[in-house]
Amino acid sequence: MSEAKRKPKIQPRREKILDEAIRMLGEHGFKGLTVQALAERCDISNAGLLYYFRSKDDLLLAVLDEFEAREREALKPLFERIEAHRGDPEQTWFAIVELLHEMVARFASKPDLARLLYVLQAEALDHTHIAHDWFGKREDMTLELLTSLLDRFVPDATATGRRLVASMHGLGQHWLRRDMSFDLLEEWRALSALVLAPQEAAADRRARR
16 A cells, blocks of 8 residues: 555544643643553554654654644634735734734633643753753744734834743743633733833824825
């Protein structure tokens, strides 16, 4: 049988493993995830699971890649909306703000997974951690994205993007540490308004020209 004919059978199994791994990581964290427990949940043998992922470390990196891919896909309509309004600065600005709010909303909808990502991110500050480079690249990509989106509107798009990323991370960690006892989205709207207020004024002035 050709490789092309085998792929449809292999890919769904790999996706199921990733789905279950994401659930288990959200429930138990990386230390609580074992190859045997994951294999049992996927109804395959340990050897069968290791056919797709050679080790627990490989599985973690694959899960992080899959999570990132799913987030990009979910946010794709908002990026398309930004592109669709490129000729209208005011609508472009509103679409960018909407994108930022949706990023936080998705974080708030998956607190267990968000908590896991924060723990891994902190652990990955160690240069020897398996996910050190992954988190570094993700942060660079996020900052580059925000810089490119904000460049038309702010004097220093990189600095503004950095403040937004720091605001998201800091507020999100505080929300989790306080057992989600306050409205994260409401607080984010207030905090982001402080960061973006001068830029909103600038965008408004440009829109009126």
